[in-house]
Amino acid sequence: xxxxxxxxxxxxxFRPELALTAGILLLFLLDVLVRKQSRYRVAVLTVAALAxxxxxxxxxxxxxxxxxxxxxxxxxxxPFATFWKWLFLGAAALTVLIAARSDEFPSxxxxxxxxxxLSVVLGMFLMATSLDLLMLYLAIEMVSLPSYAIAGYKPxxxxxxxxxxxxxxxxxxxxxxxxxxxxxxxxxxxxxxxxALGVRLESLAAPASAGGQLGLRVALMVAVIFVLCGIGYKIxxxxxxxxxxxxYEGAPTPFVAFLSVGPKAAGFALAVRVFYSFxxxxxxxxxxxxxxxxxxxxxxxxVLSAVTMTLGNLSALHQNNLKRLLAYxxxxxxxxxxxxxxxxxxxxxxxxxxxxxxxxxxxxxxFLAVIAIAQxxxxxxxxxxxxxxxxxxxxxxxxxxxxxxxxxxxxxAGFVGKWYLFVAVLSHYAxxxxxxxxxxAVIAALNTAISLYxxxxxxxxxxxxxxxxxxxxRPRVSYQIMLGTFSAALLLFGVWWxxxxxxxxxxxxxxTRG
Amino acid sequence: xxxxxxxxxxxxxxxxxxxxxxxxGFGLLTVTRKSAVTALMALIGACCALAGLYAxxxxxxxxxxxxxxxxxxxxxxxxxxVMIVNRDDEQPIALRGLFLRAAGVLGAGYxxxxxxxxxxxxxxxxxxxxxxxxxxxxxxxxxxxxxxLFSDFLFPFEAISLLLLVAVVAxxxxxxxxxxTPSGDRERVA
Numbered sequence: 001x002x003x004x005x006x007x008x009x010x011x012x013x014f015r016p017e018l019a020l021t022a023g024i025l026l027l028f029l030l031d032v033l034v035r036k037q038s039r040y041r042v043a044v045l046t047v048a049a050l051a052x053x054x055x056x057x058x059x060x061x062x063x064x065x066x067x068x069x070x071x072x073x074x075x076x077x078x079p080f081a082t083f084w085k086w087l088f089l090g091a092a093a094l095t096v097l098i099a100a101r102s103d104e105f106p107s108x109x110x111x112x113x114x115x116x117x118l119s120v121v122l123g124m125f126l127m128a129t130s131l132d133l134l135m136l137y138l139a140i141e142m143v144s145l146p147s148y149a150i151a152g153y154k155p156x157x158x159x160x161x162x163x164x165x166x167x168x169x170x171x172x173x174x175x176x177x178x179x180x181x182x183x184x185x186x187x188x189x190x191x192x193x194x195x196a197l198g199v200r201l202e203s204l205a206a207p208a209s210a211g212g213q214l215g216l217r218v219a220l221m222v223a224v225i226f227v228l229c230g231i232g233y234k235i236x237x238x239x240x241x242x243x244x245x246x247x248y249e250g251a252p253t254p255f256v257a258f259l260s261v262g263p264k265a266a267g268f269a270l271a272v273r274v275f276y277s278f279x280x281x282x283x284x285x286x287x288x289x290x291x292x293x294x295x296x297x298x299x300x301x302x303v304l305s306a307v308t309m310t311l312g313n314l315s316a317l318h319q320n321n322l323k324r325l326l327a328y329x330x331x332x333x334x335x336x337x338x339x340x341x342x343x344x345x346x347x348x349x350x351x352x353x354x355x356x357x358x359x360x361x362x363x364x365x366x367f368l369a370v371i372a373i374a375q376x377x378x379x380x381x382x383x384x385x386x387x388x389x390x391x392x393x394x395x396x397x398x399x400x401x402x403x404x405x406x407x408x409x410x411x412x413a414g415f416v417g418k419w420y421l422f423v424a425v426l427s428h429y430a431x432x433x434x435x436x437x438x439x440x441a442v443i444a445a446l447n448t449a450i451s452l453y454x455x456x457x458x459x460x461x462x463x464x465x466x467x468x469x470x471x472x473x474r475p476r477v478s479y480q481i482m483l484g485t486f487s488a489a490l491l492l493f494g495v496w497w498x499x500x501x502x503x504x505x506x507x508x509x510x511x512t513r514g
Numbered sequence: 515x516x517x518x519x520x521x522x523x524x525x526x527x528x529x530x531x532x533x534x535x536x537x538x539g540f541g542l543l544t545v546t547r548k549s550a551v552t553a554l555m556a557l558i559g560a561c562c563a564l565a566g567l568y569a570x571x572x573x574x575x576x577x578x579x580x581x582x583x584x585x586x587x588x589x590x591x592x593x594x595x596v597m598i599v600n601r602d603d604e605q606p607i608a609l610r611g612l613f614l615r616a617a618g619v620l621g622a623g624y625x626x627x628x629x630x631x632x633x634x635x636x637x638x639x640x641x642x643x644x645x646x647x648x649x650x651x652x653x654x655x656x657x658x659x660x661x662x663l664f665s666d667f668l669f670p671f672e673a674i675s676l677l678l679l680v681a682v683v684a685x686x687x688x689x690x691x692x693x694x695t696p697s698g699d700r701e702r703v704a
Contacts, residue, residue, distance in 0.1 A: 007668055021676060028683060071669035112687050119680040126673070134670050142677050149684030164688065219632050 010070035013077040015059040016085060020122045023052025024115050031111025042107050046100040049114040053093045053121075060085055067509060073193050075129040076273075076510070083353060083507035084128040084269045087360060088262060092121045094364055094482070095258040101476045103375060104154070104252040113153065116146035117258065124262055128269035133182045133192040136270065137175070140230060143263050144171045151251040163250025170243040174233035181226025184219055194274070221295055227274065228300075234267030235334045238308040245315075248327035253374065256323065257367030260330040265356040271341060272349055273510070299436065302342035306443045309335025313450045322370045322380045325454060326363070329406060332451060333359055336421055339444060343424040343437070346508060351420035353504040358417035358493065362405040365486035369399035372475035372483070385458055387467025394483065395475055396462045401487040403455040405494070408448055413493040416500065418448070529570050536563035550596045554589060561585035575656050 011018070030048055034041050060082065067078035095117060099105050105113055123142030130136040148171060152164025186192055189200045201220075233240040248256045275297070312332030319325040337359070340352035370380055372395055377384040389396040405414030422444065428437040475483070493500055540563060543556035565580035663671050 004665070010669075024676070024680070028679075072666050074667075074669045109687070112683060116680065116684055116687070119676070122676075132670070134667065135673075138670055138673055138677065142673070142680070145677065145681045146684050149687050152688050155690075215632050218628060222628065222632075 007071055010072075013063060013068065013070050014075075015063065016056040016089075017122060017125055019052060019056040019059055020118055020125070023049070023056070024118045024122065026052065027111055027115035027118065031115065034111070036108045042100060042110055045111045045114055046096060049096045049118065050093060052118060053089055053096065057086075057089050057093075060089070069131055069195070073195060074132045074135045075126060076131045077129065078510045079507045080272075080510035081125075081129045081269075083504065084265065085125055087265055087357060088121050088124045088128070091258055091262045091265075091360055091364070092117060095254055095262075097478065097482065098257065098364075098368055098371065099252075099254040101478050102252070102254050102371060104254065109153070113150060113252075113255075116150055117255070119146050120150075120258075120262065124266035127266040128273070130270070130273070131194045133186060133194070133197075136194075136274070137179055137182060140175055140178070140234065140270075143234070143266060144175065147171075147259065147263065150255050151247050153252050153255070154250075157250070159246075159250035161250075163247045166243050167247045170233065170240075174230050174240060177226050178230025178233075181223045181229070184223035184226070188216065188219060188223070217295075224295075224297070231267050231271045231274075232304070234270070235264045235337075236331050237304055237334050237338060238311045238331065241308070241312070241331045241334075244331055245324045245327040248323050248330075249321060253323065253367060253371045253380075256327075257364050257371075260326070260367070261356075261360045261363050264330070264334060265360070268337060268341070268352055268356060272352070275341070276344075276349065296433075298342045298344040299433065301338055302436065302440050305335050305338035305342050306440055307335070308332065308338060309444060309447045313447050313454075316454050317450070319454070320381050320383070322373070322382060322384075322458070325382075325458075326366060326370065329451065329454075330363065332447060333363070333406070335447070336418065336444060339421045339425050339440060342440065343428065345424060345427070347420075347427060348424040350501075350504045350508060351417075351424040353507065354420050354497075354500050355417040357500060357504070358405075358413040358490075361486050361489055362402050362412075362414055365398065365402040365483065365490070366406060368479060368482060368486070369395060369402060372479050373399075373473070375475070376473040377471060382458055382461050383468070385461040386465040388462040388473065391467055391471065392473040392475065394480060395473065398483040398487040399462065400459050401490060403459055405490045407452045407455050409452075411491065411494040413490045413497070413500075415494060416497040418444075526570060530567070533563050533566040533570065536560070537567065551593070554592050554596060557592075558585050558589050561589070575659055 027045065027048060030045060034044050038044075063077070063082070065079065065082075067076070069076055096114060099110070099113065099117075120143050123139050123144075123146075126135060126139035126142060130139050148164055148168045151167045152160045154160040182192075185197065189197050191197055191200060229240060233243075236244045248260070251259065309332045312328050312330075312335055316325050316328035316332065319328060337352050337355050340348040340350075340355065342348070343351070373384055373388070374380040385396075385399075388399070401412065405412035408414045408418035422441055425437050425441045425444075428434055537560050540556045540560035544553045544560060547553040547556060561580060561584045565577040565585065568574075568577040568580055
C-alpha cells in the first residue's frame with residue numbers, strides 16, 4: 001500500500017475526530033451567521049455544539065475495535081484511546097451544558113467559546129492517541145492555545161488577564177522545555193516515531209563503550225525529565241503547578257471545571273502512552289520499572305506524587321476562595337493519581353483510569369455547586385456557603401456528597417477510585433522497594449486526613465453556620481438536575497463499581513509496538 | 515539508503531563554536547537589555563546565528579526560512595508592537611533575594627555543567643557521531659522536505675492548519691476591541 005493510500009485508509013478510524021473538526025468549523029461559521037441580538041442565539045449554538053459532540057460519540061461507538069496505527073504511524077486507534085475519548089466527550093458535553101446556563105458567557109461570545117472548547121477536546125483526542133513526538137507536541141499545543149484564550153475570556157477583568165498571561169508564560173516555558181527534551185530524544189535515536197524509538201532505545205541500551213553508555217544515560221535522563229516537565233505542567237503536578245490557582249481563579253468557572261478534569265486526564269493518558277508503552281525498554285508498565293538510563297523512574301514519579309499531594313493539600317488548608325481551594329485540591333488529586341503511575345503495573349494504569357473517571361464526575365459536580373452558589377451570592381468564598389443547608393437543601397447536600405467523594409469516603413465513588421490506587425501501590429509491598437511503596441501509601445492516607453479538614457470546613461459552613469441575611473438561593477433547573485444526577489452516580493458507583501472495573505479492564509489493551 | 519555522516523571537520527567545529535556563542539550572546543542580550551528595541555535587535559541577531567547553525571547541519575531550507583520568517587517577518591511585527599505600545603522602560607522581572615539568586619545561579623550552573631559533561635563524554639566515546647544516519651542523500655533540501663510533508667508527515671501538516679486557525683480565532687477573542695453589546699452599552703476593556 002502506498003503512503004497516500006495508507007493515509008486515506010486511515011480516515012475510517014478517524015471519524016470522531018473528523019466530526020469534531022467539522023463541528024469546530026461549523027461553530028465558527030454559526031457564530032458569525034446567527035445574529036448577536038437573536039433571542040435563540042445561545043440555544044442554537046448550544047444545540048450545535050452538543051450535536052457535534054453527539055455525532056462524534058456516535059461515530060466513536062461504531063468505530064472498528066481493532067488496534068492499529070494511523071496516518072503512517074502518527075496516531076493510534078486502540079481500546080485504551082477509546083476509553084479516554086469517551087471520557088473527554090463526556091466532559092465536553094457536560095461543560096457545554098453547564099456553560100449554556102452560566103452568567104459568565106455573554107451571548108455574543110459564547111459561540112467562540114464552544115468552538116475553542118471543541119478544539120481543546122480534539123487536542124486531547126490527539127494527546128491520548130499520538131504515536132509520534134511531533135504529533136505529541138502538536139496535540140499539547142492544540143490543548144494549550146485555546147485554553148490560554150479562554151482563561152482570559154472575561155473582557156476587562158484584571159484577574160482574567162492575569163490568569164491568561166500566567167497561563168501563557170508557564171505553558172510556553174513548559175512546552176519549550178518539553179520540546180527541548182524531545183529534540184534530545186530525536187538526536188539520540190534519529191526517529192520521531194515512538195514505535196521505532198522504543199526499539200532503537202533498546203538497542204542503544206545494549207553494552208557499548210563504558211564512557212558512551214554513561215553519556216547516553218545522562219542525556220537520556222535529562223531528556224526524560226524535560227518531557228516529564230511538559231506532562232507535569234498539563235496535569236498540574238508540583239513543581240509545575242504554580243499557574244493552577246491563579247488560572248482557576250481568573251478563568252470562567254465552567255471552563256475551570258473542564259480544565260480541572262479534561263486536560264489533566266489527557267496528560268495522564270499521554271504519560272501512560274509515552275512512559276509505559278514506548279520508553280519502557282522492556283515493553284509494558286513493568287518495563288518502565290526496569291528503568292531507562294538506569295534511573296528508577298517509578299521512584300521519581302512516586303516522590304513527585306508524594307510532594308504534589310502534600311503541597312496541594314497543605315496549601316488548600318487556609319484558602320477562603322472556593323475556586324482557589326478546589327484548584328489546590330485538584331493539584332493534590334493529580335498527586336493521588338500519580339500513585340497509579342508510580343506503581344508501574346497494569347493495575348496501576350487501570351487505577352489511574354478508574355480514578356480519572358470518578359474524578360471527572362465529582363470535580364465537575366463540585367465546580368457546578370460553586371457556580372450555583374456564585375450565581376446567588378455574586379462571589380465564591382467559603383463564607384458564601386454559610387447556612388446553605390437552610391437556604392437550598394438540595395444544593396447543600398449534593399455539594400457535601402461531592403466533597404466527601406473528593407475526600408474518598410465510602411460509600412461514594414471517590415472511595416472506589418482511591419481504593420484501587422492504594423491497591424495498585426500496596427501490591428508491591430513484598431517486591432523491590434516495597435518499603436517505599438508502603439511509605440507512599442502512608443503519605444497518601446495522611447493526606448486524605450488533611451484534605452478532610454478543608455473539605456469539612458465548607459460542609460461546616462453549609463450545615464452549621466447561620467445564614468448571613470435573607471438571600472434567596474435558587475439554582476437553575478438544569479443545574480439542579482445535573483447536581484442530582486452527579487451525586488446519584490457517585491452513590492451508585494460507590495456501591496456497584498463492577499462496571500467501572502470491567503470497562504477499564506477491557507480498555508487496557510494498547511498499541512505497543514506497531 | 516543510509517550512509518554515515520563524516521565526522522566534523524575543524525572548520526565545522528569552528529563554525530559551531532562561533533555561531534553557538536553568537537546565539538547565546540545575543541540571547542543573553544535579549545533578556546538583559548532594558549530597552550525593548552535593543553532587545554529585539556539582539557533577538558534578530560540570535561535568529562540569524564541560529565540560521566547559520568541550521569546551515570551547518572545541512573538543513574539549508576530551514577536556514578533560509580529562519581531568516582525569512584523569523585528574523586524577517588516576525589521581527590517586523592515585534593518592532594511594530596513595540597512601537598505601538600511604547601511603554602516606559604520598567605524594571606524587568608528578576609529573582610529577588612540573595613538566596614533565590616544563589617539557588618538560581620547554582621541550579622543553572624549545575625545544569626550546564628551536566629550538559630558540558632555529556633558533550634565531553636560523547637566526544638570521547640564517539641557514540642553520537644556513529645549513530646546518526648541520514649535517510650536520503652538530498653537531506654534538508656526543499657524537494658525532500660516537501661515530499662516528507664506530503665507523505666509521512668501529511669497528518670501533522672494538516673493538523674497544524676487547524677491549530678493555526680483556532681489560534682487566530684483565540685487571538686481575536688482575547689484582543690477584540692470593545693463593541694456595543696445588545697443592551698447598548700459598551701463592553702469594558704482594561
